[in-house]
Amino acid sequence: MKVLLVFAHPEPRSLNGALRDVAIEELKAQGHEVRVTDLYAQRWTSEVDRADFLNLAPQAPLGPAAASKEAFAANALTDDVKAEIERLLWADALILQFPLWWFTMPAILKGWVDRVFAYGFAYGVGEHSDKRWGDRYGEGTLAGKRAMLIVTAGGWEPHYSGRGINGPIDDLLFPINHGILFYPGYDVLPPFVVYQADRIDDARFVSIAERLRERMRALASTRPLSYRPQNGGDYLIPSMQLRSELGASGATGFALHLNEAEALPVFERSLPSGLMRGG
């Protein structure tokens, strides 16, 4: 496979830098081709502004969505953004690696999403009718590709558990996994998360690195999260609400958007998906 790893940590001599090297080494050992976008190293610009849209008239007000649509259609996005779009189209799998800062990604990575995920490329794709509401959430430009997060968190694992004070890690990452990655079509794999990332001794690093290598070896075969495709019949159109007979009774929240009927115990997730689907 072709793999793009987008790396968002300011210090190569960090846990994140070491884990990145482990991931790349293992991916290459498996015969994958790897490219890395190192956002800090290449001094990525984080802010969407007028300079993003080369065809925007100097006096025209900037409407970011409309400007993005027009610039993408006219091939008038900036070279840095166009290069990232080419890499996303090239890659069979996308890995976003970052430290969890204030319960989400660092600004520089959000700025990569804000600028690269253009209208007509990552959103605003497809037609709307009484049967379909655009190509999004499981369909779209990046459908058929895989994506996963590698995340380090300073906090303790129980603080991110189902009843933990920070909120469950799967819910904290839902806006990224579902809203940023599943939205333009990616199959999203379970995240790789390291807790208490500021307190890692050599023995723990060895164990974390081995877990990460396992995930990299299984990148092509790990079962994706069972998010529900938008246009597959589970949602009413145009209200895009989950049909009342689906999901646990009375439930609300992000977990509704996982198809529990397809969900399997975690220990089975790393089996080849072909095997899983065949039973």
Added chain:
Amino acid sequence: MKVLLVFAHPEPRSLNGALRDVAIEELKAQGHEVRVTDLYAQRWTSEVDRADFLNLAPQAPLGPAAASKEAFAANALTDDVKAEIERLLWADALILQFPLWWFTMPAILKGWVDRVFAYGFAYGVGEHSDKRWGDRYGEGTLAGKRAMLIVTAGGWEPHYSGRGINGPIDDLLFPINHGILFYPGYDVLPPFVVYQADRIDDARFVSIAERLRERMRALASTRPLSYRPQNGGDYLIPSMQLRSELGASGATGFALHLNEAEALPVFERSLPSGLMRGG
């Protein structure tokens, strides 16, 4: 009251620009003192990097949390960050105004959080014991102050409802409201959200502006979201998990961290909190 409004939209001639002006006008009409941090206008730097920490030795690896702790303690943060910290200490109320991009704040505002919410100021505050786990989640430097979001979203309101495909807006905003604002101590007010923000005619704008004026008039009296204080007895220490007898049985997710016993119907939220607490 003293109010700080942090504004994160690149175009003053936008819906966000117009709503900002409405909010400021109404706040001033109520006798409040208002300051505005206009992130795009002042070309805010979004990326945490070595340049943030004036006392970091040139050859030392950058550990962002440790560097932040040392620089905050030594008064060696940059002038732009120190100015924002001063404004946060000055203000009785903080308003963050932004368009929802990819289900969270734009990079430039995340960069304001990443850089301004320093260790020793917004996190890493207070002592740990078997009774307390630092001053956070309802306690901390900014306790006693109020905060709220003004958010515009391109999507339809039902898509953000309890069973909507994007996820409930309250859950999407939880990492901000609970994880960024409640964490350092703010009382967090219900957000002001505008949907279908790209399709607003004059009549709808008038109605939205009036709703916003009402919220600004009630800024000092609106009942905050009933997030549970960390050290108030609801959470086990040190696992920081919500006690098993609290919250709906079997429930998980963000909603657990609201104290339902204190929750009141939405229509009562804008009454003065003194009245509410008195019954």
